[in-house]
Amino acid sequence: MPALFLLAIWGCGSPPEPFPPPDSGALRVSAQSSSPIDSIVIRLDDLEQGGFANPCTLRSVVAGTHKLTVLDSTGARTDTMVTVRRDELASSVVRLTRVGPFVGNEAPNFSARDIDNRNRDLASLRGKVVFLVFFEYT
């Protein structure tokens, strides 16, 4: 069996790749939008990884949960969280946001009555963490 194993390695015909860092996996990123996207810039935990064809696969990503930022050439972007596990291929399909407010922008105020006829406005919630959900039932 050891001889067969060595033979298999020699049979690959290409130089061995550098060893990936321990506890790493791969991450496939696919960006979507209302128009085709050929290339994207990827940041992991706010560190730029470079420009890539869309879709692409990043190899040797340290296992763990990362902030994934994807941008296209127009500056459209999205931020999301991804979890990469050791020796596995994670996949993230992201839809790039065309217009803001973006992450980092001040949230625009709103004032609206809820279905219980109570007024809801963002300014009165300053000091709280606010989660806004926009959905459609069709």
Next chain:
Amino acid sequence: MPSFQYVIYTKYDTTKFSLIAFENLSSTAWLKSYRPTKGITYPVVFDSTGGTFSTYKVGISFGNPPPSYLLIDKKGIVRYRTDAQYNVTGVIDTKISELLAEP
């Protein structure tokens, strides 16, 4: 969005955290009848004019198809946004915990 009720809304202290849902296609009457069937108690706004959808640029015309989720920190800054994504409850839950821990 019943999962937000059980995974998020009932978990956090509402003196420090708010959840508001906006819907723009049905009606106040329909939402009022729907909400108790799912056990939802968080505030729901029927955005009949689409005003808040427009303010936050939610909609196919903006390139941001719903559902759209935004997290706003204590200082009023958008700290997380995702559009047209499902199954992000866990990510949002984690992010809320992080934001609540900030000064």
